Amino acid sequence: MSFIEIRNLCHRFPDGTLGIDGIDLSIEKGEFVVIAGKNGSGKTTLLRHLNGLLTPSNGEVILDGMSVGQDPRRARRIVGMVFQDADSQIVGETVYEDAAFGPENLKLDREAIRQRVVNALAVVALERLSEQRPHILSGGEKRRLAIAGVLAMEPEVVVFDEPFSNLDYDGIRQVLTQMLTLHKVGKTLLVTTHDLEKVITHADRLVILFEGEVVRNGAPADLLEETENFGVRQPCAARLGGEVPSWLD
Amino acid sequence: MAGLTALGYISGSGRLHRWDPRFKIVALIMVSLASLGTSLPVLSGACLLMLMVVIRAGVPPGALMRDLKPVVLLLLFIFLARALVTPGEQLFVLGPWPVTREGVIAGAAICSRLLLVLLAGVAVMASTRLSEIKAAVEWFLKPIPGVPEKRVGTMLSLIVRFLPHILDQARETGEAQRARGIENRKNPFYRVIRFSIPVLRRTFLTADQLALAMEARCYADDRTDAELVSDRSDWILMGTTVLLCLCLLMF
Ligand SMILES: Nc1ncnc2c1ncn2[C@@H]1O[C@H](COP(=O)(O)OP(=O)(O)OP(=O)(O)O)[C@@H](O)[C@H]1O
Ligand SMILES: [Mg+2]
Numbered sequence: 001m002s003f004i005e006i007r008n009l010c011h012r013f014p015d016g017t018l019g020i021d022g023i024d025l026s027i028e029k030g031e032f033v034v035i036a037g038k039n040g041s042g043k044t045t046l047l048r049h050l051n052g053l054l055t056p057s058n059g060e061v062i063l064d065g066m067s068v069g070q071d072p073r074r075a076r077r078i079v080g081m082v083f084q085d086a087d088s089q090i091v092g093e094t095v096y097e098d099a100a101f102g103p104e105n106l107k108l109d110r111e112a113i114r115q116r117v118v119n120a121l122a123v124v125a126l127e128r129l130s131e132q133r134p135h136i137l138s139g140g141e142k143r144r145l146a147i148a149g150v151l152a153m154e155p156e157v158v159v160f161d162e163p164f165s166n167l168d169y170d171g172i173r174q175v176l177t178q179m180l181t182l183h184k185v186g187k188t189l190l191v192t193t194h195d196l197e198k199v200i201t202h203a204d205r206l207v208i209l210f211e212g213e214v215v216r217n218g219a220p221a222d223l224l225e226e227t228e229n230f231g232v233r234q235p236c237a238a239r240l241g242g243e244v245p246s247w248l249d
Numbered sequence: 250m251a252g253l254t255a256l257g258y259i260s261g262s263g264r265l266h267r268w269d270p271r272f273k274i275v276a277l278i279m280v281s282l283a284s285l286g287t288s289l290p291v292l293s294g295a296c297l298l299m300l301m302v303v304i305r306a307g308v309p310p311g312a313l314m315r316d317l318k319p320v321v322l323l324l325l326f327i328f329l330a331r332a333l334v335t336p337g338e339q340l341f342v343l344g345p346w347p348v349t350r351e352g353v354i355a356g357a358a359i360c361s362r363l364l365l366v367l368l369a370g371v372a373v374m375a376s377t378r379l380s381e382i383k384a385a386v387e388w389f390l391k392p393i394p395g396v397p398e399k400r401v402g403t404m405l406s407l408i409v410r411f412l413p414h415i416l417d418q419a420r421e422t423g424e425a426q427r428a429r430g431i432e433n434r435k436n437p438f439y440r441v442i443r444f445s446i447p448v449l450r451r452t453f454l455t456a457d458q459l460a461l462a463m464e465a466r467c468y469a470d471d472r473t474d475a476e477l478v479s480d481r482s483d484w485i486l487m488g489t490t491v492l493l494c495l496c497l498l499m500f
Binding site: 048051053073076077080081083085088089091093094097101102103104105106107108109110113131132133149150153 | 257258259260378379380455458459461462463464465466467468469471472473474476
């Protein structure tokens with residue numbers, strides 16, 4: 001059995017919209033999976049089932065052998081989530097406190113919290129700003145703070161929802177570097193995007209969502225030809241028949 | 250989002266920042282009570298002193314002025330209302346209304362009272378982290394049976410956390426509407442409705458998102474709270490405050 005097993009997952013919103021419809025997906029420990037799809041294809045809805053923020057209308061998500069619905073708090077400890085909108089994710093009054101928010105909720109003692117926060121801020125290179133107010137950080141710094149807040153909880157899986165939106169070239173490269181570091185230390189990564197160009201070379205697997213269903217699931221190299229059928233732009237290099245270069249080179 | 254700077258925590262390590270939050274809350278309540286003292290010169294002196302405390306706490310004076318502008322306008326309004334309607338010795342005439350000496354004094358006293366409490370509030374907000382306020386409130390409520398102190402603390406800190414957000418949103422919406430010429434509409438009801446509905450909607454939306462983000466990070470009432478420790482210098486500062494408040498009441 002895989003680390004994450006999604007079985008026939010359906011979600012109908014109260015107003016009747018079908019957000020996702022019958023998704024089956026298994027993800028192994030340590031995998032780097034990119035989930036692509038156009039606006040409204042159900043990416044965010046899918047991710048929110050992984051840590052129990054949404055309850056399925058049908059089907060279930062099994063995390064390391066146990067259903068998410070059975071113990072959402074356990075799911076939230078295993079799956080850390082970096083939201084699409086970094087602004088609304090900030091809850092602390094200083095950078096340090098924001099990163100400490102998660103560990104405090106886990107009821108760790110003060111010293112353990114301090115350790116984790118210092119480490120997490122160092123990983124995203126924000127330790128210099130630890131006493132700064134989060135709201136005046138730049139977009140890229142906010143995104144990195146959101147990542148630090150998740151890292152401080154030491155989750156097994158890190159989920160990024162559109163991590164590159166609103167970021168400039170430098171910001172994208174910084175976030176990308178962070179992802180690769182996490183991947184290297186064995187974390188499982190799930191990244192949603194509608195723009196494959198920036199991340200696809202580094203991914204182990206590509207899943208394409210279309211109107212709430214998984215329409216393609218496989219090695220990125222095999223699928224890049226077809227993405228445009230589902231409203232996802234094909235990376236330039238792939239169109240020209242070459243390999244997509246990394247944004248980090 | 251870089252809006253409000255004065256109303257909120259400003260990191261620092263001064264005496265006020267290090268003061269035990271429990272004492273700060275008691276001191277705030279005492280200053281509010283003492284502001285009922287009547288003498289105008291003492292009150293305005295207290296205001297000046299409090300202003301110095303606020304600035305020492307690290308609040309930039311410029312930002313303070315800007316963020317408090319609506320409040321100052323309100324105070325001015327109260328002052329005028331008082332000055333105009335209080336009967337007494339006439340100083341001069343403003344349009345059809347006589348301005349009285351008693352009115353001016355009463356108005357100034359009320360305004361400095363409000364200003365004093367307001368500045369004290371700003372000083373506490375600037376020097377105390379939300380988590381400390383939460384911990385202090387919980388500490389006060391703990392001995393009272395039947396009060397779920399963790400719940401109340403959480404609610405309180407959420408409200409305080411959200412205030413600057415709402416004000417920011419109101420300001421942004423206002424700017425967006427002015428950019429599209431709302432000022433050409435003379436009907437104030439139309440403008441109020443056009444303004445408040447989007448602000449409310451956005452506030453609820455952000456509240457929703459914030460709640461999700463907090464949930465995703467395992468938020469619960471029962472969490473590691475800020476430590477509360479007090480030493481002798483905390484008590485000395487408290488004693489000084491008590492003395493000053495007594496002065497305010499006696500003179
Ligand atoms: N709260 C809601 N109520 C009703 N319908 C919703 C709600 N949230 C999302 N939907 C609908 O569910 C579908 C999937 O939305 P979702 O946010 O998962 O898409 P997405 O792939 O994340 O899109 P984007 O790229 O814009 O972030 C969309 O059709 C959307 O309109
Ligand atoms: Mg989305």
